[in-house]
Amino acid sequence: MLAGANDDDPDGTWVRKLVVAGPLDEIEFLDATWQGLPVWSSCDIWVATDTPDLVYGGPPWPGLLVATRVPSGETLTVSVSGKPPPSSMHQVFASELIVGSHGFWLAAGAESLNVAVEIGNYPVAVWVDGETPGATRRCCIVLGARTPYLLGQPRT
Numbered sequence: 001m002l003a004g005a006n007d008d009d010p011d012g013t014w015v016r017k018l019v020v021a022g023p024l025d026e027i028e029f030l031d032a033t034w035q036g037l038p039v040w041s042s043c044d045i046w047v048a049t050d051t052p053d054l055v056y057g058g059p060p061w062p063g064l065l066v067a068t069r070v071p072s073g074e075t076l077t078v079s080v081s082g083k084p085p086p087s088s089m090h091q092v093f094a095s096e097l098i099v100g101s102h103g104f105w106l107a108a109g110a111e112s113l114n115v116a117v118e119i120g121n122y123p124v125a126v127w128v129d130g131e132t133p134g135a136t137r138r139c140c141i142v143l144g145a146r147t148p149y150l151l152g153q154p155r156t
Helices: none
Strands: 015-021 023-030 063-070 073-083 088-099 104-108 113-117 120-128 138-143
Touching: 015 113, 023 073, 023 088, 023 138, 063 073, 063 088, 063 120, 073 088, 073 104, 088 113
Parallel strands: 073 138
Antiparallel strands: 015 073, 023 063, 023 104, 088 120, 104 113, 120 138
């Protein structure tokens, strides 16, 4: 469960949210102590996860970037949640993340916040309201149930 979750929430869910003004071109959701960033490749449309600096070349990833194209004068709402978002959004990515004891760091533009979770691996899905990064004004990063901390396979 997310540290600092609303204990009054009757269904046990939690949400952390940022509202960010453009211009904005990506959202960062990373292990708070990771010293790197994913690198965009030509085949990444919505989400980037890999970087040559990683010893292993597959899930679980230490973080991800989500593409956005928010112009000046408009805003983007980014949330991290333990449950799927409203049905008006659609899923554009699913994988697994790994996080250490410092939790995740969520950043978009000049705004950021820590997302405190227990050490371990988490299924992750990215949901958006737009058909393209330029049409998206709401993004939800959904974390599933934690499993024990386990690294991926080394690159071959």
